[in-house]
Amino acid sequence: MAIMRLGRVQIRVPNWEKSIFYYKNVLGLIETARDENHVYLKAWDEYDHHSVILQKADTAGLDHLAFKCEFAQDLDLYEQKLSDYGIAVQRVPRGTRIAEGEAIRFQLPTEHWVELYHEIEVVGNGMPLVNPDPWPDHLVGIAPPRLDHLLVTGDDIEGVSRLFMDVFDFKMSEQLVDHSGEGKLATWLFKTNTAHDIAFVKGPNGRLHHIAFWLDEWVELRKAADIMAKNDVTIDIGPTRHGITRGTTIYFFDPSGNRNEVFCGGYITYPDSPTITWTEDTIGKAIFFFERELNDRFMNVNS
Numbered sequence: 001m002a003i004m005r006l007g008r009v010q011i012r013v014p015n016w017e018k019s020i021f022y023y024k025n026v027l028g029l030i031e032t033a034r035d036e037n038h039v040y041l042k043a044w045d046e047y048d049h050h051s052v053i054l055q056k057a058d059t060a061g062l063d064h065l066a067f068k069c070e071f072a073q074d075l076d077l078y079e080q081k082l083s084d085y086g087i088a089v090q091r092v093p094r095g096t097r098i099a100e101g102e103a104i105r106f107q108l109p110t111e112h113w114v115e116l117y118h119e120i121e122v123v124g125n126g127m128p129l130v131n132p133d134p135w136p137d138h139l140v141g142i143a144p145p146r147l148d149h150l151l152v153t154g155d156d157i158e159g160v161s162r163l164f165m166d167v168f169d170f171k172m173s174e175q176l177v178d179h180s181g182e183g184k185l186a187t188w189l190f191k192t193n194t195a196h197d198i199a200f201v202k203g204p205n206g207r208l209h210h211i212a213f214w215l216d217e218w219v220e221l222r223k224a225a226d227i228m229a230k231n232d233v234t235i236d237i238g239p240t241r242h243g244i245t246r247g248t249t250i251y252f253f254d255p256s257g258n259r260n261e262v263f264c265g266g267y268i269t270y271p272d273s274p275t276i277t278w279t280e281d282t283i284g285k286a287i288f289f290f291e292r293e294l295n296d297r298f299m300n301v302n303s
């Protein structure tokens, strides 16, 4: 059984019309469907019908995140494994979301809702599967090729990390430990071969720190920053580099106050990659390698 990747995030956006415009025209995702309270979007190089769902809501934040499994029977197997672990699992019927089959749904110790699914309509990446060009025409805005990872906040970092490693066979690429050396302040976990598919950081339960989209090259970060500035997007920090993951980055906010990131580079991982540890006294360099200190907004603002 296998989780393949972070498949989708559903984001609450109170600033509805401006957020739709931003995600389509500034970030540059592609709309694939909508109903009265949701807009379904994909990044251009994703083959599945959607990876981001905007949800009309009164407050910003993460409604849920979802991983795509390789096989339909993975849902049954993970349901059993989660039940054995003491976690209640619900079934989400086919047709609950446009273009998706059945899913299972459960809550993390950090109070975030997670779904696992297998079936979703494939719409392609705008190019043929025989003799394709490197990218399709008519991309707009920043136009990241894919959703990459997310970082969420919670109290029990040790417990939620253990759950991901024990039940879903994630590995830990990096951790940030407190002054005692025992307590985890943050963990970076992977299932694919990137430095992280999901990360957890100490903070209030159930909150979203950011969702991140991949960019292929460092120079694209500069262009992304230009596009943000041209469109009066609030930039949190960057372009800069992380010590952790070694990725290059910009953090910025959507019109509803959800933090986004564009992320580029970093190392690749394998199941036998060792866990790298950062100590609390180096937290500045760990997070922002050039600045070597954290800004208050990055530490305290989440949605």
Ligand SMILES: [Fe+2]
Residues within 6 Å of the ligand: 149, 150, 151, 210, 212, 261, 263
């Ligand atoms: Fe990130």
